[in-house]
Each structure stands twice: as C-alpha cells, then as structure tokens.
Amino acid sequence: xxxxxxxxxxxxxxxxxxxxxxxxxxxxxxxxxxxxxxxxxxxxxxxxxxxxxxxxxxxxxxxxxxxxxxxxxxxxxxxxxxxxxxxxxxxxxxxxxxxxxxxxxxxxxxxxxxxxxxxxxxxxxxxxxxxxxxxxxxxxxxxxxxxxxxxxxxxxxxxxxxxxxxxxxxxxxxxxxxxxxxxxxxxxxxxxxxxxxxxxxxxxxxxxxxxxxxxxxxxxxxxxxxxxxxxxxxxxxxxxxxxxxxxxxxxxxxxxxxxxxxxxxxxxxxxxxxxxxxxxxxxxxxxxxxxxxxxxxxxxxxxxxxxxxxxxxxxx
Amino acid sequence: xxxxxxxxxxxxxxxxxxxxxxxxxxxxxxxxxxxxxxxxxxxxxxxxxxxxxxxxxxxxxxxxxxxxxxxxxxxxxxxxxxxxxxxxxxxxxxxxxxxxxxxxxxxxxxxxxxxxxxxxxxxxxxxxxxxxxxxxxxxxxxxxxxxxxxxxxxxxxxxxxxxxxxxxxxxxxxxxxxxxxxxxxxxxxxxxxxxxxxxxxxxxxxxxxxxxxxxxxxxxxxxxxxxxxxxxxxxxxxxxxxxxxxxxxxxxxxxxxxxxxxxxxxxxxxxxxxxxxxxxxxxxxxxx
Amino acid sequence: xxxxxxxxxxxxxxxxxxxxxxxxxxxxxxxxxxxxxxxxxxxxxxxxxxxxxxxxxxxxxxxxxxxxxxxxxxxxxxxxxxxxxxxxxxxxxxxxxxxxxxxxxxxxxxxxxxxxxxxxxxxxxxxxxxxxxxxxxxxxxxxxxxxxxxxxxxxxxxxxxxxxxxxxxxxxxxxxxxxxxxxxxxxxxxxxxxxxxxxxxxxxxxxxxxxxxxxxxxxxxxxxxxxxxxxxxxxxxxx
Numbered sequence: 101x102x103x104x105x106x107x108x109x110x111x112x113x114x115x116x117x118x119x120x121x122x123x124x125x126x127x128x129x130x131x132x133x134x135x136x137x138x139x140x141x142x143x144x145x146x147x148x149x150x151x152x153x154x155x156x157x158x159x160x161x162x163x164x165x166x167x168x169x170x171x172x173x174x175x176x177x178x179x180x181x182x183x184x185x186x187x188x189x190x191x192x193x194x195x196x197x198x199x200x201x202x203x204x205x206x207x208x209x210x211x212x213x214x215x216x217x218x219x220x221x222x223x224x225x226x227x228x229x230x231x232x233x234x235x236x237x238x239x240x241x242x243x244x245x246x247x248x249x250x251x252x253x254x255x256x257x258x259x260x261x262x263x264x265x266x267x268x269x270x271x272x273x274x275x276x277x278x279x280x281x282x283x284x285x286x287x288x289x290x291x292x293x294x295x296x297x298x299x300x301x302x303x304x305x306x307x308x309x310x311x312x313x314x315x316x317x318x319x320x321x322x323x324x325x326x327x328x329x330x331x332x333x334x335x336x337x338x339x340x341x342x343x344x345x346x347x348x349x350x351x352x353x354x355x356x357x358x359x360x361x362x363x364x365x366x367x368x369x370x371x372x373x374x375x376x377x378x379x380x381x382x383x384x385x386x387x388x389x390x391x392x393x394x395x396x397x398x399x400x401x402x403x404x405x406x407x408x409x410x411x412x413x414x415x416x
Numbered sequence: 417x418x419x420x421x422x423x424x425x426x427x428x429x430x431x432x433x434x435x436x437x438x439x440x441x442x443x444x445x446x447x448x449x450x451x452x453x454x455x456x457x458x459x460x461x462x463x464x465x466x467x468x469x470x471x472x473x474x475x476x477x478x479x480x481x482x483x484x485x486x487x488x489x490x491x492x493x494x495x496x497x498x499x500x501x502x503x504x505x506x507x508x509x510x511x512x513x514x515x516x517x518x519x520x521x522x523x524x525x526x527x528x529x530x531x532x533x534x535x536x537x538x539x540x541x542x543x544x545x546x547x548x549x550x551x552x553x554x555x556x557x558x559x560x561x562x563x564x565x566x567x568x569x570x571x572x573x574x575x576x577x578x579x580x581x582x583x584x585x586x587x588x589x590x591x592x593x594x595x596x597x598x599x600x601x602x603x604x605x606x607x608x609x610x611x612x613x614x615x616x617x618x619x620x621x622x623x624x625x626x627x628x629x630x631x632x633x634x635x636x637x638x639x640x641x642x643x644x645x646x647x648x649x650x651x652x653x654x655x656x657x658x659x660x661x662x663x664x665x666x667x668x669x670x671x672x673x674x675x676x677x678x679x680x681x682x683x684x685x686x687x688x689x690x691x692x693x694x695x696x697x698x699x700x701x702x703x704x
Numbered sequence: 705x706x707x708x709x710x711x712x713x714x715x716x717x718x719x720x721x722x723x724x725x726x727x728x729x730x731x732x733x734x735x736x737x738x739x740x741x742x743x744x745x746x747x748x749x750x751x752x753x754x755x756x757x758x759x760x761x762x763x764x765x766x767x768x769x770x771x772x773x774x775x776x777x778x779x780x781x782x783x784x785x786x787x788x789x790x791x792x793x794x795x796x797x798x799x800x801x802x803x804x805x806x807x808x809x810x811x812x813x814x815x816x817x818x819x820x821x822x823x824x825x826x827x828x829x830x831x832x833x834x835x836x837x838x839x840x841x842x843x844x845x846x847x848x849x850x851x852x853x854x855x856x857x858x859x860x861x862x863x864x865x866x867x868x869x870x871x872x873x874x875x876x877x878x879x880x881x882x883x884x885x886x887x888x889x890x891x892x893x894x895x896x897x898x899x900x901x902x903x904x905x906x907x908x909x910x911x912x913x914x915x916x917x918x919x920x921x922x923x924x925x926x927x928x929x930x931x932x933x934x935x936x937x938x939x940x941x942x943x
Binding site for chain 1: 451502506514518519524527530531681688690691694
C-alpha cells in the first residue's frame with residue numbers, strides 16, 4: 101500500500117538509529133571484553149570526528165585543535181583522578197576545553213581560512229611544550245599515572261558522550277544557530293549584515309565542539325593508565341579527525357560517522373603490527389578522496405554513482 | 417660580550433637554515449597558494465638521503481646536493497602537475513582550493529613520512545662531518561655549522577638572483593603578484609606554479625642536506641621545521657622572498673636568545689611570536 | 705524628519721582619503737541617489753554606514769542615535785540594511801533560506817520560525833522570486849540574485865535600505881523592473897539610499913541626488929539641479 105510504504109520511509113531512519121542504539125547499549129552483555137575495548141576505541145574516533153565536523157563543516161574553517169582539546173581532557177583526568185568522581189572529572193574536562201576553545205576562538209576566528217588552520221595546528225605544539233617545560237622544571241616528572249576505571253564503564257561513558265554529541269549536532273543543524281553557521285560558511289560579510297553576530301556564533305560553536313573532545317579525552321585517559329605530554333597532545337588526533345571526516349563526506353550527517361568507523365576499524369586491525377602501513381593508507385586515502393571523491397564515501401552510497409561506476413568501470 | 421656574540425652568531429647559523437626552508441615554503445604558499453604542510457618531509461628526505469649516501473658510500477654531503485636537489489625538484493614538480501593542478505581545476509573558489517590543497521598536503525605528509533619510516537626505520541641517525549671547532553671572535557663554533565650558513569647564504573642569494581634576472585624568475589614573480597594578469601600577459605601559469613612547487617621542494621631538500629651535517633636526523637623530524645617555515649613566511653610577509661630570508665635570520669636570532677635563557681621554551685617562543693604577529697600584523701614585516 | 709545624519713565622515717586608507725568630510729542627510733520616506741565616477745568612494749561610504757568599515761573621523765546618527773563604530777550586525781538590528789555591489793547571496797542555500805535568514809536574524813529573534821517563514825514567502829513574492837524559492841541561490845540569474853539580496857535585506861525590517869548598484873549589468877527590461885521594485889519598496893514605507901550608474905533610472909526614481917568625486921561631496925540637489933549643474937557635468941556627466 102502506498103501510504104504504508106510512505107510512513108515506513110519516514111520512520112525508517114529513526115527506527116534504524118534506535119535499533120543501533122539498543123545494540124550498542126547492550127554490547128557488554130553479549131560481546132567479548134576484547135570487542136568492547138575495540139568498539140570503545142572506534143567510538144572515541146567517531147566522537148573526535150563528529151565534534152570536528154560540528155564546527156568545521158558548515159563554516160569551512162579547518163580546525164586542527166582537536167588534539168589540544170582532547171589533551172586538555174586527558175590532563176584533567178590525570179590531575180583530578182581519584183579526587184573527584186569520574187562523571188565530575190569528565191564534566192570538568194568538558195568545561196576546561198570549552199573555556200580554552202572560547203579563548204582561542206575569540207582571538208583567532210577572525211583569521212582567514214588557512215591561517216586559522218595553522219594557528220590551531222601550532223596550538224597543540226604550544227601546549228605540549230609548555231606542559232613539558234612545566235612538568236620537568238616545576239613538578240619534576242615527565243609523565244603521570246591516571247587512576248583507571250574498568251573497560252565496561254569507560255565504554256558506556258564514551259557511548260554516552262557520543263549519543264549526546266550526535267543529538268547536539270542534530271539539533272544544532274535544525275536550529276537558528278545551525279542556519280547562522282550555514283550563512284557564515286556561505287559568506288561572513290553578508291551574514292554579518294543580515295544581523296548575525298558572526299564572531300559570537302563561531303566562537304560559541306567552536307567552544308561547544310571542544311567540549312566533546314575534552315570529555316572523550318578525560319574518559320580515555322582512565323584506560324591508558326599513564327600519560328605524558330607527547331601522548332596527550334599528539335597532533336595525529338587532529339589530523340585523524342579531519343581525514344576521517346573528509347573520507348566519509350561532509351555533506352551528510354552520516355558521512356563523518358561512516359568515515360570514522362571504517363578508518364578506526366582499519367586502525368584497530370593494523371596499528372599494533374603495521375603502524376606505518378596504517379598511516380600510509382590513511383594519507384593515501386585522504387589524497388585520493390580529495391582528488392576523486394569530493395563528497396566522500398557517502399557519494400559512493402548514492403545509487404547514481406553505483407550505476408555510473410558499473411557502467412563505465414572508471415579507473416580508480 | 418663574548419656571550420652576546422655567541423648568541424648572535426649562533427642565531428645567524430640556525431637562521432640561515434630557517435631562511436632557506438622558508439624561501440621554499442614562500443614559493444609554494446606565496447605563489448602557488450598551497451599551504452604545504454608536507455614541506456618538512458622534503459627536508460627529511462634530503463637529510464636522510466644525504467645520511468645514507470654518506471654512511472653507505474662515503475659520498476661527501478655537499479655532493480649529495482647533485483642528487484637531492486634535482487630529485488626533490490622533480491618530485492615537487494610532478495606533485496603539482498598531478499595532485500594540486502587537479503584540485504585547482506575542480507575548486508569553485510580560491511578558498512576551497514586553499515582548504516583542499518591543505519588537506520591533500522596532510523595526506524602527502526603521512527604518505528612521505530611513513531614511506532620513510534618503512535624505508536629507514538624510526539631510529540635517530542647522524543654522522544660526523546667537519547665537526548671541528550673553529551674560533552670566531554673568540555667564540556667556538558663547529559666548522560660544519562659555519563659551512564651550513566655559508567651554503568645557505570650562497571643558495572639563497574643564487575636563488576634570489578635567479579628570480580630577479582632570468583625569464584622564468586620574472587614569470588614567477590609576476591605570478592606571485594597577480595596570477596590572473598600574469599596569465600593574461602602570456603605566462604603559462606600552470607607550468608610556473610609547478611616550477612614554484614618544484615623549486616620549493618628542492619630548497620627544502622637542500623636545507624635537509626645541510627641540517628644533516630650538524631643535527632640528528634629521523635623520519636619524523638619534518639613537522640617542527642614545517643612549523644618554523646610557516647612562522648617565518650608569516651613573519652616575512654606572504655610571497656616575499658627577501659622577506660622570508662630576512663625573517664629566517666630574525667627568527668634564528670630570537671631562537672638563539674631564547675635557547676640561551678631556557679632551551680626547552682624555544683618552540684613556545686616561536687609560536688608566541690607567530691600568534692602575536694597574526695593578531696597584530698598579519699601582513700608580516702615586509703608585507704604590503 | 706531626518707532618519708540618517710552623517711557629519712564630516714572620513715576614511716583614510718594609508719595616506720589616501722577614500723571618503724573625505726562627507727555630510728549626508730536622509731529623511732524618512734525619501735529615495736536618495738548616490739552617484740559618482742568609479743573610485744569616487746560610494747561603496748566605501750556604504751561600508752562606513754553599515755559598519756563594515758570604521759570611520760577615521762566623523763559621526764553617523766541613525767534614528768537619533770549615534771551608531772558610529774557599531775558592528776555590522778548591531779547596525780542591522782538598529783534598522784539599517786544593505787545589499788552588495790558584487791552580489792553576496794548565500795549561494796549554497798535556497799532563495800527562501802536566504803530570506804529566512806534575514807527574517808530570523810535581522811529582527812533580533814523576535815519572530816517565531818513560522819512567522820519568519822511567512823515573511824520570507826511574502827518578500828519573495830514582493831520581489832518576484834516565488835517561482836525560484838526552492839532553487840539554490842547560486843543558480844539564479846544575476847538580476848534575480850540582486851533581487852534576492854534586496855529581499856534578504858528587507859526581511860531584516862529596515863527603516864533605511866542601502867542598495868549598491870541594483871541595475872549594473874542588467875538588460876533594459878530588467879532595469880525597468882528594478883526601477884519598479886525601488887518604487888514599490890518606497891511605497892511600503894522603507895527609505896532608500898541607492899548607488900547607481902544607470903543615469904536614466906536614477907534621475908527618475910530619486911528625490912535627491914548626491915554626487916561624490918575623489919571621496920568628496922561635490923554636489924547635492926534634485927535630479928533637475930544635478931543634471932544642469934556645471935560642476936557635475938564637468939567631472940562626471942560630461943565625460
């Protein structure tokens with residue numbers, strides 16, 4: 101029946117999301133401890149990727165500060181671990197990242213495109229070296245031990261952060277702020293003259309996106325047990341988030357999630373035994389995506405592309 | 417007084433290298449508009465190739481110039497002809513081109529770095545060449561360091577003369593000013609941009625060769641140099657070759673001073689200078 | 705009653721004065737034209753009025769309030785909207801989203817999304833773009849993109865609308881339509897300050913005309929006075 105089919109189509113997406121959530125929410129009941137750890141790692145990358153997309157996709161500002169916010173979260177956990185309950189530590193980490201991002205954003209978001217990318221890139225190195233200097237000359241230690249939590253708890257915390265992040269990005273896309281962000285991405289001058297407080301909107305969303313990276317860092321630190329400035333402020337986290345998002349495709353909500361899952365899974369397979377091969381693959385895929393798949397992986401999922409690929413057998 | 421001289425000369429020694437690296441990036445970003453974050457990887461390739469030639473075949477580091485320079489030029493040229501030219505052709509606006517070429521150069525960074533890691537392994541390498549002390553105004557320096565500065569100055573000046581005097585050099589400068597009108601005036605813009613990219617890569621590889629004479633080399637050495645190059649390019653003014661050269665020397669002096677006071681804060685100081693500069697005068701010291 | 709009063713506004717770029725000691729007054733309900741050769745400082749003046757540039761000296765009063773040095777979005781909220789010489793529509797958004805953005809953000813969030821949607825539809829109708837409401841703005845013709853900018857600016861409910869070259873590059877039919885649009889905007893109660901190069905058009909739609917030359921105001925008067933002014937003819941019309 102026509103109406104039945106239409107209402108199924110309308111309900112299909114929410115039903116699929118709910119089924120996915122139910123499967124993820126009960127993972128520890130049926131999956132092996134190893135699987136739980138692996139899925140935690142994958143979800144962590146999804147968080148970093150989607151939080152990057154939240155600000156950078158609509159505005160076109162390439163932020164490479166993800167690793168800085170993630171690191172702030174890690175060090176919040178390392179400093180406060182054992183002194184506060186875990187949820188409070190994670191909350192603190194989110195707030196700390198928010199404040200840092202708001203400061204950085206207010207100072208630098210008036211910089212044009214690549215300057216901003218470069219500034220945020222340097223930010224990671226700046227914090228890393230400042231922290232290293234502080235640790236060596238003031239506290240006298242290079243690394244810190246983090247009070248650890250059990251793997252299942254960490255999994256559910258990471259899942260919780262991801263669910264809140266996905267809801268936030270979904271709601272923002274549909275809100276006034278989302279419309280403002282889109283307008284800013286299309287043209288900042290015109291947006292300002294249309295009554296949008298451009299710097300306030302950019303700074304707010306940039307800071308908001310940092311909350312999730314910070315929270316994820318705080319949660320993951322409890323699993324690693326030991327951190328030092330090089331582990332915590334590793335610019336690879338920034339690059340990876342960008343690469344995964346671009347690979348998945350920025351145009352659609354599902355794109356970056358898909359890109360992050362595929363890449364993070366590949367990482368799980370390769371990173372311990374062939375770390376260089378993994379990063380080599382990541383680099384090549386990023387270049388190939390930009391050259392031949394500007395809409396990302398989701399472009400392949402669209403029917404017309406499939407047909408075209410089958411019909412013409414395009415050389416990759 | 418001797419300390420002061422030591423700081424100044426030390427600053428010039430390292431500043432010469434910075435100048436060379438920055439001139440390369442200035443060609444790539446100032447003219448071809450590619451913020452090439454894989455710039456440091458070409459430095460690394462030059463350094464490791466020189467190291468290999470010296471340790472395996474006892475080839476004088478300065479002679480490896482004959483291999484590194486042309487090879488890096490060819491690699492850079494081909495990269496622009498294939499990757500960046502395609503991005504240029506498919507980007508609807510200059511802004512999109514800048515972001516996409518930045519992302520592509522990230523990809524290349526990973527590719528080059530990890531190929532090097534597979535080829536050379538992650539160990540830190542080094543060799544001893546002309547590591548004899550030389551007294552200069554009563555301060556002792558390594559002969560290799562002085563040689564490095566000398567080479568950097570020669571290469572820098574030679575390149576500047578090339579830009580100022582030759583036909584190709586003039587075309588490059590025209591393209592740096594305004595690529596649209598340069599194209600209208602009969603400059604084959606695509607090949608000029610590819611040349612710029614090639615020269616940028618060659619300058620990086622030469623700098624890498626010089627660096628390997630004085631400092632340890634590893635496949636992951638590139639990124640700090642990329643950051644320094646970008647800082648110098650902003651310091652010297654986008655697209656200004658003399659500005660990059662001067663900026664390199666200035667940053668070297670600052671670095672030498674900070675290293676004298678607190679060595680672990682050198683990179684922090686560089687970054688703070690860069691941040692202040694971007695916020696106060698984004699056009700640089702020689703900028704318009 | 706005067707809506708906009710500008711006193712001695714000046715903008716220097718380096719040592720060069722792009723706009724120099726310009727006085728300007730626009731009364732409620734007027735259509736005022738701003739003409740002058742290329743590089744006379746017309747668009748710079750618009751940028752100063754709308755907050756895109758900060759004046760080197762001088763004061764801008766709008767609705768009896770000093771708005772000198774306010775940010776563009778604040779000036780928009782005070783009731784002064786503008787269009788751009790080189791069109792700046794939100795290309796990837798649909799025509800109706802463009803206008804919706806104006807309605808939602810120009811009114812300081814006073815409007816509910818539903819009201820804003822209605823207002824956007826009304827304005828698209830008003831500028832004659834209902835048929836292309838769902839098309840991406842970048843796919844519209846130049847004439848339509850210019851109309852879309854007018855609709856987006858009107859959506860912010862301005863008391864004064866600055867229009868920067870509505871008719872450049874349009875064919876005669878489109879020019880006639882653009883003239884009708886300005887007349888309609890005035891009729892619905894919005895005051896207009898317009899930069900235009902199409903002489904015939906500006907002479908027939910404006911109540912008063914100001915002439916800028918090298919950043920200075922060299923003449924001001926009715927179209928009749930301007931057309932017969934010796935100074936104006938010498939520097940501008942005569943060429």
